[in-house]
Amino acid sequence: MADAVTEFVLTPEQQDLRRAVRRFCAERLGEDTVRRLAESGTGHDPALWARLGGELGVLGLAVPEELGGAGGGLVDQAVVAEEFGAALVPGPVLGTVGLAVPALVALAGAGLDEDLLASLVEGARTAAFAVPDRGGRFDPALVTVTETGGALTGEVRHVVDGTADVLLVAARTGEEIGLFLTDGGERIPLSTLDRTRRQATVRFSATPARALAVGAGAEQAITAALRVGGALLAAEQVGGAQRMLDRTVAYAGTRLQFGRPIGSFQAVKHRCADMLVLVEHARSTAFHAAWALQDGTDDPDLAVAVAQATCSQAYQQVAQESVQLHGGIGFTWEHAAHLYLKRAVTDAALLGSAAEHRERIAQLVLDGASASGGVRVATG
Template sequence: MTAQTEADRTPDLLYSEAEGDLRAAVRALLADRADAPKVIAEVESDTPYDLRLWESLAAGIGAAGLLVPEKLGGQGATHREAAVVLEELGRAVAPAPYLTSSVVATEILLALADGGGPAAGLLGELAAGGKVAVLALPFATPPADAPAAMAGTVDRQVTGVAEAAAADVLLVPTADGLYAVETGGSGVTVQPLVPLDLTRPLSTVTLTGATGTRLAEAGPASAAVSRGLLAGAGLLASEQLGLAEWCLTETVRYTRERHQFNRPVGSFQSLKHRMAQLWLEVVSARAAARNAADALATGSPDAPLAVAVAQAYCSGVAVQAAEECVQLHGGIGMTWEHPAHLYLKRAKADSIAYGTAGRHRAAVAGLVELPAP
């Protein structure tokens, strides 16, 4: 496909039959292994990750290898399919290191695996679900900050690394290149933090005298890290979409069943208007998230713009949907037993992941050559 025809291509925002089948499989797995009571119980424990769930998702369904070509041991799918998985993970707020390992770390390794070597070997292990890899940067790092991350040595302390507690390997960017460091090796400390979102734990990673395998020199590594963060930001929008859809669906269901003055509270005009407006926001978020996933899947030159638009919009919609869910559930929405608080915390945490909405709006302004807001 030439650059001209790619530029003229109309994005495909519809879900294919294969994507529908994948959604059904992931949703059934999460309903069995990650329903609300189980997720709440897990986040209260010292081990929020269900290893059986991850094994079934990553290896059983094959979701961990969706972005990896078949010749490298993956499924040979695209970002569109990975986006469907993230929609369902967002809908269940499931504690699973899919975004950080199967998207961000996998994208980084894909950019470095053409010539074989250690990057290709590690990529195969991630695709098979045998290992989890996490980029050793703060979860809030936007794609534009990838070049600045290529500094210092392997010895460092990084705060706010998402899902490092579940990682077998850390991808550490340095001035000398990108290194793969085993979390179980000497000189590596992963100290859990107390995050707002208990379903996606954060940690402080300290590397002192740790040794690792160099995967690439600084130039290619910087481009690879940028590619990984861009894919992470773009597909995070699909997680935010799934979260918002659950909040809207659950709120509509509850307001139909909850009665006041012998009427369902959902029949009150003011609440109808609020939920109708939220529905419009969610539909628009779906279009933005699907556009970003399609642009990444096709390698569109407009992918950075599509990703920035999706993040600038979807993060706010997710927060709004979660806030409405808590408020319109009344007193029950404020209890620990109801999962609404998990969705609000995930939405708030996601709103700064891979760059705030403000950073992405500034990116949009730069890409279309308009004054920044």
């Protein structure tokens, strides 16, 4: 069990990691670059993605060294996810780093494709997770793709980063659910609110695929991936909210109204303070989820549900407040506020909405109360 007092204290190495990623994003993924990539055909720059994996080595921080990763922990990866969210890094961050890589790590010693995992960690290839979820949880009843004789047939809608190089697909094989690997299938890009995070519908018609795991092993890997993906998505939302808070406070200190900075007005101060509370609360829940998954300090489903419910709502509120406090300029295409608002709205719909996660929290805490009337609480 981790020491609850030090749970939220980043090590000097993690602080150095944060600074390195922030500096790289500032130099290589500025706002102009993000806008250009968002309107490009692929939605990201493969060369920059390869640098994130090869030069910085931040795409596989939570992957054990024996599997080709950095041998760090999920907290390290959450630090990177927060900085990625602050910079609106375009590309297959959630599909590859948040979902596919954790699923492959969970298959270690079973159906792990070590060469594939190494290529994803190095940034040489990208992957997506074509697995339907219900509120961020795996539900076998939602799986409609079928596997027969090593071939997949069916359709998966709204696959995040669905145009990636390879797909990890949940499919029915006989009476069980399996997790399959394929680089085929028809990828149909979707028109999305947030152009920095692409989605696609994937259709399979006797598409060749290789089984990674079947039965309990497949479901365990899928569950692990959805948990990790939820925690990292929460950290990313914190990063976006923090960046909007910083920009809003800076603007309030320079924008003059009636001969004085608008930040000197009490009403503006209160709204900025409320944004700060939302961001700090969100950060606490996001990093608690990462620590809980890494060290087993709390129930993983409860920790991730709390993080997702809190961070989704906080990011949207902060982004909306930022637009309002920027006044007329905040509503323009030229200002970055709309990019963050679109990301906030999109992220809130991924891996379960805030309302779905609150319902999950109620189920875990209240419906699961003991006969004596006691309820479960976070222990971290």
